[in-house]
Amino acid sequence: MILLKYDSRSVREPIIAKTAIETETLLNIIKASVGARQGEIIIEVEDAKADEVMEKLRAFGVEAVKIEGRIEKDDELCVHCGACISICPVEVFSVADDKKVVADSQKCIRCGVCVTVCPLSALSLPE
Amino acid sequence: MKTVKTVDEINQKIKEGSANVVTALEMKDVVAELGAEKAAEEVDVVTTGTFGAMCSSGVFFNFxxxxxxxxxxxxxxxxxxxxxxxxxxxxxxxxxxxxxxxxxxxxxxxxxxxxxxxxxxxxxxxxxxxxxxxxxxxxxxxxxxxxNQAVMVNPRNAYQRYRAATNSSDRVLRTYMGTLLPNFGNVTFAGVGELSPLNNDPEYRTIGVGTRIFLGGAKGYVIGEGTQHAPPFGTLMVKGNLKEMSAEWLRGATFPGYGTTLFVGIGIPIPILDAKIAEATGITDDKIETSIIDFGVPRRDRPVVKKVTYAELKSGKVEINGEEVRVSPLSSYYHSIKIAEELKKMIEKAEFFLSMPVERIPQKEVFKPLRHKEVKVVKSVMEKAIAIRETTSVQDASQIIITNNVNHLPVVDNEGVLIGIVTSWDIAKAVATGKTGSVSEIMTRKVITALPDEPIEVAARKMEQHSISALPVVDTKRHVIGLVTSEDLSKLLVG
Incomplete structure (x- = not known):
């Protein structure tokens, strides 16, 4: 997952489309917040292409950083109730065979909604 | 019904270490395989468990x-x-x-x-x-x-089953059923279905006043039916010694935007006295029904969206209006199973003996609403709305406000349908910034409205949440039929 930060100049250009075409990579937009003067977009690409895509994006004047910190669940605090399961937009949480609630953090897009709903405050997003 | 064994006989077996104890989950297979008659002969005790947020709980202290x-x-x-x-x-x-x-x-x-x-x-x-x-x-x-004493006395615990929740409204709701996403964005449910104590003894033959239970890790007792007990939505009032309990089974929690609560762990052993009880403990989630209700309607009698079984809820997805909606449990199935297993171990080790109720709890109960004065609705307090068209000039709107001594002008189209609202503050701001064209330039288009049959408390809460002082009252087709202001409401709510 890559976080793109646009400034007032780059925000006007169709950079994602150009990047996709020139690097021949499929890009999946996970989250976008684009205004008149700046914007932030989170995209997902396959790992093997990540560096090439980031290089291309930077050449177009977009700040590109890999998102590393995904959701963390504190198993000391978690009571495995499952309140987080239906809240997460990308289905990070599920009930495992042993009925524990487990988090597949790789899917996390850092939206933070689950952090605000956990009754035990067991979820956090590292800075 | 032929009695196969008594509680005294079962306790004797427990003492000798020869009692056959299974969890409620294991019992499903036993009954399915052997049938109820045979299961009643084979099995002595079935242990149940539940671990969920139980708001009606607390502790008596003597300091x-x-x-x-x-x-x-x-x-x-x-x-x-x-x-x-x-x-x-x-x-x-x-x-x-x-x-x-x-x-x-x-x-x-x-x-x-x-x-x-x-x-x-x-x-x-x-x-x-x-x-x-x-x-x-x-x-x-x-x-x-x-x-001196710390006695846990919980007026209402261990709900047999509970209504699941969803939200038809266009905003996020923070409720005791967790966070409910807009437009039927999710469903939440409480309770553990086939593992839940009362679902395994639905006639309350062995669970009653005096039944010894596992409460928060210690031995506790059922002291009666719980408040709001309304079979098959049965509840229990329980007590136990907090000093003997463990934090593994008592966890303070917060439902954001709603408040605090306590996750309580309860396990109840069911003595298998005859085939009928054995059959009851064979119950499975697909036989336990509840309904999904709409919290988007802030009334006592919330509409039922659909009927479901616990099996459907536990599958993680249900269909609402043709769309698949994800489901969150709110009780911990994992810890509930652990409680049933823990209780099984305690009985096998002869650390826990069974007791028969000294009094049965009611098998029928009517759950009455609070008796209070007639519900006052918006249409009884609304005033006449002075509506304008979007082509009205800012100048004319200011005249209308002064002449009629009002602060809010709903804006309607030629059919009388609400398309915006202009307040005296909008007019003042427009004049101050030199916007003197038509009100279409300055009106608020996303208007918060009230329905004529809405209770005034609901209208008051909308105003409070959106920091506004009036709501146009509209019919189901959004024709403006009146206006309700915070002044109209405050007179009534205070008086």
């Missing part, structure tokens, strides 16, 4: 007397107030009571967990002073070992 003594009139534990309308140093701390300094992040449930974890809490009390209790104030630190 002991200070010198000079005090008749505690108000008392706080870590700034969470406990009820003191009983004897001098007795108080009841409820789990949903919020901290006066930390708000929703900390409440009675958290105080109870802290105490059970061996932490000290601040006890603060005030009093008016009497001849027998002269002291007027005390502040001290206490731990669980310092108090």
């Amino acid at each position: 002991g007397h200070s010198d000079p003594p005090i008749k505690m009139q108000r008392v706080w534990l870590n700034d969470v107030e406990a009820y003191t309308g009983v004897a001098a140093v007795d108080a009841y701390l409820g789990v949903t009571q919020l901290s006066e300094t930390r708000g929703m992040e900390y409440g009675g449930g958290h105080v109870i967990e802290d105490l059970v974890r061996g932490r000290e809490v601040e006890l603060r009390a005030t009093a008016y002073g009497t001849d027998c209790y002269p002291r007027k104030e005390i502040v001290t630190e206490i731990g669980l070992e310092d108090v």
Whole structure:
């Protein structure tokens, strides 16, 4: 997952489309917040292409950083109730065979909604 | 029905270490395989379990007397107030009571967990002073070992089943059923279905007054039916000694935007006295029905969206209006199973014996709403709306406001359908910034509205949430039929 930060100049250009075409990579937009003067977009690409895509994006004047910190669940605090399961937009949480609630953090897009709903405050997003 | 064995016989077997104990989950397979008759001969005890947020819970304390003594009139534990309308140093701390300094992040449930974890809490009390209790104030630190009694008495626990929740409205709702996403964005449900104690004894033959249970890790007792007991939505009132409990089975929690609560672990053993009880403990989730109700309608009688079984809810997805909606449980199935297993172990090790109820709890009950004065609805207090068209000039709108002595002008199209609203403040701002064209330039287009049959409390809450002072009243086709203002409501709600 890559976080793109646009400034007032780059925000006007169709950079994602150009990047996709020139690097021949499929890009999946996970989250976008684009205004008149700046914007932030989170995209997902396959790992093997990540560096090439980031290089291309930077050449177009977009700040590109890999998102590393995904959701963390504190198993000391978690009571495995499952309140987080239906809240997460990308289905990070599920009930495992042993009925524990487990988090597949790789899917996390850092939206933070689950952090605000956990009754035990067991979820956090590292800075 | 032929009795296969008595509780005394089962207890004798437990003592000898020869009782056959299975969890409710294991029993499903036993009954399916052997049939109820044979299962009743084979199995002696079925253990059940549930672990969920149980808001109607709390602890009676007796703090002991200070010198000079005090008749505690108000008392706080870590700034969470406990009820003191009983004897001098007795108080009841409820789990949903919020901290006066930390708000929703900390409440009675958290105080109870802290105490059970061996932490000290601040006890603060005030009093008016009497001849027998002269002291007027005390502040001290206490731990669980310092108090004379800490008796958990929970007026309503272990709901047999519960209505699942969803939300048809266009905003996020923060409820005791967790966070509900807009436009039927998710469903939440409480309870553990086929593992839940009362679902395994739906006629309440073995679970009644005096039944010994597992409560918060200790031995406790059922002391009667719980408040709001309304079979098949049965509930239990339970008690136990907090000093013997463990934080593994008592966890303070916060439902964001709603408040604090306590996750309570309860396990109840069911003696298999005859084939009928064996059959009852064979119940499976696909036979346990409940309904999904719409919290988007803030009324007592919320509409039922659809009927479902616990099997459907536990599958993680249900269909609403042709769309797949994801489901969150709110009770911990994982810990519920652990409780049933823990209780099974305790019985196998002869640390836990069964008791028959000395009195049965009601098998039928009607759940009555609160008796209160007639519900006042918006149409009884609304005033005439003075609507304008979007082509009206700012100048004309200001005249209309002055002439009619109003602050809000709903804007309608040629059919009378609401398309915006203009307030006297919008007009003042428009004049100040030199916008003197038509009101279409300055009106608010996303208008918060009220329906004529909505209770006035609902309208008042909308105004409060959106920091506005009036709502156009519209019919189902959004024709403007009136206006309700905060002044109209405040007169009524105060008076």
